[in-house]
Amino acid sequence: MSSVTTTQAASLSPQAPQSVWRHWLRKIEWRIFLLPLIGLLLWQGWKLLAESGYYADFIVPHPSTVWARLTERWADGSIVTHVATTLREALSGLFIASLIATALGYIIARVKIFDYLLTPYLIFLQAIPVIAVSPLIIIWFGSGLASKVVIAAMITWFPMMIATIVGIRNVSPNLREMMRANAATRWQIFRHLEIPSAMPELFGGLKIAVTLSVVGAAVGEFVSARQGLGYLVMYGRGISDTPTVVLAVLMLTFVSLVLYSLVSVLEASLLNWRKAGKP
Amino acid sequence: MTAILQADHVHHTFTAANGQTIIALEDVSLALSPGTFTALIGPSGCGKSTLLRILAGLVKPTSGQVQFGGLPLHRPQRQISMIFQKDNLMPWRTVYENIELPLQLAGVSKNEREQRVARLLYVTGLLGFENQFPAELSGGMAQRVAIARGLVNEPDVLLMDEPFGALDALTREQMGQELLRIWSTTQATVVMVTHSISEAVFLADRVLVMSPRPGHFIREVTVPFTRPRSIELLTDSTFTLLEAQIRAAIH
Known part of the structure; x- marks a missing residue:
């Protein structure tokens, strides 16, 4: 044909x-x-x-003013420092949260008694509004890097844990039996079946978590910080310089977008098999 | 000849979802001589698949014993391979990587893995497909990969649970012939569960007929045809006579 x-x-x-x-x-x-x-x-x-003249520059700043703020801060290097600070906080929080959340998610998915004992408390923990407790976190962990990492972790662990639970529960029982029939050890089942099988769900969780991690870092910086894009928002507000506020918000958005794109690219290259057999 | 795999007075019961105790197998004894091809046939739910899983060491029988190579069988062994009704391929692995899996699990070196997979790709007619993903294969092709995977570690025993059950009738006939050809290149002892009487007679040296639940053997039919067997056998008068005998035993 x-x-x-x-x-x-x-x-x-x-x-x-x-x-x-x-x-x-x-x-x-x-x-x-x-x-x-x-x-x-x-x-x-x-x-x-x-x-249009309807709004003062203080309410709606002209794009060129915002652009001017960016070039100033690019020239003195301060924008790079702020971006780097927020990025470090967000990614450290996400990293720690991913370790804890995937471990928790795995035992909850695999061991019934842990599901029964832990899940109610973990949902309770998630129900605490992170934004409301962030001042407490600052009191406990200081106004440096640690508190922001904790807040970013608190905001990202839940989607990562849910993704892990769903991913591990979705592992085909038929493939489990096939692995057992091949005398696979527990570690081999984990390494060759559970991890690759749960990858799509894990990436789904990571996509949500990576943008939330930036939100977490910014929230921490709102409360108390000396650096970072969240700090820049508060600083701009403090000196009544709306263009700086808009610049900081745009930069936060930009950082989130870049991180999300990086995860998407990684996903596309690792999960290329999902495109197989589709027109 | 001593049996390679042997089941002695195996009973198996399990509890259904509604709490009812179901007797799946009742006093099943079976001895498999090395290099033979045995077909298990019987009505749906007669415990054929359970028996196969017990022989694989996947399920522990309620009572009775299974011996593999003279030793009690407690857990799955690498020398016993199992092929399922569904191809059970890993969608994220290519054809090559799927066939390679049992060797990888057994810790076989990369060099040797390459050689053995290459041989199986050739024998099963999958050359040229090694870099495809399972989603790109037809049902027959996918099951071929599953057969290649089942044979790649050169098992002593090959257990097959309706391996062609999910295929259409034409592909099924063709795969049966393929299986015989592939099997002739191995020394494996085969047990195959099937719903098809003609498939059982065409493929096997002996056909064991099971009763409805609780499952036990009600008839053993020895198939006299020499190998290699060709498709013309399906219209042979002895063949149809054997088919009729088995059909009568089932109903």
């Missing part, structure tokens, strides 16, 4: 040269142009709003 279609295609193209154009037009990914277009529209909308 495939030979029939190829001969048809080969005989059609020289007879119809305009189909070459159509072929190229179809091949271009129009989405690539659409994506920056929407961004440009938002930018222009913001500019129009700022230039």
Whole structure:
């Protein structure tokens, strides 16, 4: 059958040269142009709003003012310091939370008694609003790196744990039996079956957690800090410089987006098998 | 000849979800001579699959004993391979990596793994498919991979639980012939659970017929045909006679 279609295609193209154009037009990914277009529209909308005269620069700062703040802070290097601080806090928190949450999630998924004993307390723990207890965390852990790491961990562990539980529970019982029939050890089942099988769910959890980790770090910085993008928000507010506030918020968004994209790229390269067999 | 795998007076009961005790197997004894092909046939739910799992060491019988190579069998052994009704392939592993799995688990060196997988790829007609993922394969191809995986560690015993049950009738016939050809390149002792009488007679040296629950053997039929067997056998008069005997025993 495939030979029939190829001969048809080969005989059609020289007879119809305009189909070459159509072929190229179809091949271009129009989405690539659409994506920056929407961004440009938002930018222009913001500019129009700022230039309309209805709002003072203090309420809606002009994009160019925000841009000026960025170049100033880029020149003196302070923006890099703030980004690096928030990034370090967020990623350290996420790392620690991932270790604890995957370990907890695994034993809850595998051992019934742990599920029964731990789950109610863990849900109780998650029900505590992190933002409300963040002043307490600052009191306990100081206003340096540690408190922000703790807050970032507190906000990210839950999605990671749920992802692990779902991932491990979804491991096919048939594949478990196949591994047992092959005299696999517990470690081999963990290494060759459970981890790869739970990967899609783990990446789902990581995608949620990675953006939340930035939120966690910023929340900690809101309460008490001397550096970081959350601190920059509060600093800008303190000196009534709205452009700095907007800059810090945009940078927080940017950091989250970059981290999320990195996780997505890693996911796509590690889980390339999921594309198999799909048109 | 001494039996390689042997079950003595195996009884097995289990508790159903509603709390009822179900007798799955009642006094089943079985001895498998090395290199033979045995088919287990019987109505649905007669405990065929349970018996196979007991022979694999996956399930511990309520009473009775299973011996493998003269020693009591307590847990799955690498020399006993099992092929399931579903292909049970790992979707994240390629064909090559799926076949390689049992060798990896047994700690076989990478060099030797490569050689053995290559041989199995050749024998099972999977050459050229080694880098495909299971999702890209047809049902028959996937089951071929499962068979290759079951044979790659050169097991003494190969247990098959309706290996072609999920395939369409045409593929099934073809796979049966393939299996005989592949099996002839090994020395494995085979036990195969099947629902198909003609498949059982075509493939096996002897066919054991099981009763409805509680399962036990009600009839043993020795299949006299020499090997290699060809598809023409299906219309042979002795073949149809054996089929009729087994059908009569089941109903």
